[in-house]
Amino acid sequence: MRFDYDAGSGCFAMTGEFTFADHPIFQGVLTQIGDGRDRSIVFDVSGLSFIDSAGLGMLILAREEARKLGSTIRLRGPRGQVKRILAVTKFDALFPVEA
Amino acid sequence: MSCTVARQRCGARSGCDMFWFRKKNDAPPPEPMLPATAAPAALSPPPVEAPSAPQVDLLRQWMSLAELQQRVIHTLAAEVAHTSAFVETEADSLSQRFRALADGAQEQTDRVDTLTSLAVGIDVDGKVVTVDEIARLLEDTLDDVVAKILLLSKESMSMVYALDALNGNVRRVEACLEQIDTINRVTQMVAINARIEAERAGQAGATFRVVADEMNQLSKSIRSVAMSMRDELMAICGSIERGHVTLKQVATVDMSSNIMVRERLDTLLPALVRRNDDIRSVIAEAAGGAGSISADVSGMITGIQFQDRTKQRLEHVVDTLNVVCEAFRDVMGSTRAAAPELAAAREPDVTWVKNLLSRFTMSEMRERFVAHVLDGEPVEWPEDSGTAEADDGGSMELF
Numbered sequence: 001m002r003f004d005y006d007a008g009s010g011c012f013a014m015t016g017e018f019t020f021a022d023h024p025i026f027q028g029v030l031t032q033i034g035d036g037r038d039r040s041i042v043f044d045v046s047g048l049s050f051i052d053s054a055g056l057g058m059l060i061l062a063r064e065e066a067r068k069l070g071s072t073i074r075l076r077g078p079r080g081q082v083k084r085i086l087a088v089t090k091f092d093a094l095f096p097v098e099a
Numbered sequence: 100m101s102c103t104v105a106r107q108r109c110g111a112r113s114g115c116d117m118f119w120f121r122k123k124n125d126a127p128p129p130e131p132m133l134p135a136t137a138a139p140a141a142l143s144p145p146p147v148e149a150p151s152a153p154q155v156d157l158l159r160q161w162m163s164l165a166e167l168q169q170r171v172i173h174t175l176a177a178e179v180a181h182t183s184a185f186v187e188t189e190a191d192s193l194s195q196r197f198r199a200l201a202d203g204a205q206e207q208t209d210r211v212d213t214l215t216s217l218a219v220g221i222d223v224d225g226k227v228v229t230v231d232e233i234a235r236l237l238e239d240t241l242d243d244v245v246a247k248i249l250l251l252s253k254e255s256m257s258m259v260y261a262l263d264a265l266n267g268n269v270r271r272v273e274a275c276l277e278q279i280d281t282i283n284r285v286t287q288m289v290a291i292n293a294r295i296e297a298e299r300a301g302q303a304g305a306t307f308r309v310v311a312d313e314m315n316q317l318s319k320s321i322r323s324v325a326m327s328m329r330d331e332l333m334a335i336c337g338s339i340e341r342g343h344v345t346l347k348q349v350a351t352v353d354m355s356s357n358i359m360v361r362e363r364l365d366t367l368l369p370a371l372v373r374r375n376d377d378i379r380s381v382i383a384e385a386a387g388g389a390g391s392i393s394a395d396v397s398g399m400i401t402g403i404q405f406q407d408r409t410k411q412r413l414e415h416v417v418d419t420l421n422v423v424c425e426a427f428r429d430v431m432g433s434t435r436a437a438a439p440e441l442a443a444a445r446e447p448d449v450t451w452v453k454n455l456l457s458r459f460t461m462s463e464m465r466e467r468f469v470a471h472v473l474d475g476e477p478v479e480w481p482e483d484s485g486t487a488e489a490d491d492g493g494s495m496e497l498f
Contacts, residue, residue, distance in 0.1 A: 020256075027260065030260070052355045053251075053252040053352075053353055053354040054256060056249055056253075057252030057254075058256050061260070084359065084362055088361045089358055090245075
């Protein structure tokens with residue numbers, strides 16, 4: 001998976017498949033969130049084709065990290081398997097999900 | 100009610116039979132009613148002029164026709180009586196069958212009622228759990244499972260990051276031990292140099308010699324502690340590494356497919372509930388239909404029981420025909436007594452009879468008419484005549 005961070009909008013664009021193997025690179029995202037510079041963070045998941053349960057766990061960790069600092073995370077543009085699994089797990093109760 | 104057709108031969112009167120309906124233990128039929136004009140006393144006219152030949156021939160023709168009419172009426176009365184008995188027997192049989200049908204319909208209604216209660220839900224320990232409740236229970240359970248999978252995934256990843264952080268700490272401790280080793284090597288070098296200088300100073304360097312020895316001992320102690328710390332640290336590293344591997348195995352178990360089962364069940368459970376509702380609806384319709392059939396069959400049984408009134412009407416018809424037949428016979432007898440020359444009646448008008456019989460479409464009825472009307476034989480039916488059933492394998496002539 002690839003992360004592209006836009007400092008201006010506080011948007012992380014995610015591309016590819018988000019699995020356990022991506023946890024080292026996601027550590028950088030957590031660090032970035034922990035800096036507290038972005039109050040409104042967006043995970044653009046429209047480029048994600050697959051997410052596993054470890055990926056869901058990392059998203060929840062990011063949410064908790066942001067909440068410690070009073071920041072919010074929104075998910076944008078889920079589709080395919082990602083959209084279905086977010087619906088089944090009722091992620092919309094944890095994150096605002098934008099179409 | 101059973102009924103038989105009884106036959107009575109009318110003695111000397113023209114060799115014909117009287118037919119009437121008789122129930123068991125019924126009294127014999129009433130005496131036929133005769134017209135007042137048939138009394139022999141009325142046929143004692145004053146002497147009149149002898150009839151002409153054409154008049155005699157015409158009178159004989161009337162006598163012949165009266166004879167035929169008498170036989171025809173007699174045969175018709177027998178047919179009506181026999182048919183009425185047949186209808187009554189069949190009505191009894193039909194009534195019994197409809198009663199059996201009504202019993203079967205009632206049993207079917209009871210079974211449908213049982214099916215209705217079964218369709219509502221499942222009996223668990225004496226309590227009915229509806230399909231809706233089962234679906235809700237499954238949904239709640241699956242929601243709980245999904246929530247726990249998410250919690251497990253989050254905690255696993257949290258632990259992975261904690262172990263990563265611990266691993267970093269251990270690496271930094273290792274770096275510290277490297278620095279301690281370096282410092283220790285310098286300290287040891289200093290101790291050696293101090294000992295050399297102490298030996299070179301002779302007696303004056305005795306104090307330096309003691310310090311140098313203590314520094315040397317201290318360096319050895321530090322090196323020993325450092326080696327112990329390194330051994331412990333290596334053990335910790337090994338444990339962290341094994342824990343990381345184990346955690347990775349747990350965290351990489353992808354449970355997204357299990358989560359997606361929830362999506363599948365989200366489709367299946369409402370479909371299951373809908374199907375159960377459909378089944379209940381169909382069963383309710385079936386119950387209504389079964390009840391309607393029971394009511395219809397009961398109505399049919401009641402309708403069949405009105406056959407008694409039909410039988411009574413036919414009794415009147417037969418009785419009337421017998422009276423008419425008897426009147427013909429008496430008038431003919433009176434005529435013969437008054438005009439013996441007419442006793443030699445004309446031959447029956449066979450052509451007229453054949454034309455009449457050609458209107459009959461049932462051969463066995465036609466045969467009875469031929470036997471009785473033309474041949475003067477008594478009316479007879481085979482033992483199973485009129486009561487043979489089509490489903491017994493016998494053929495039935497309809498038209």
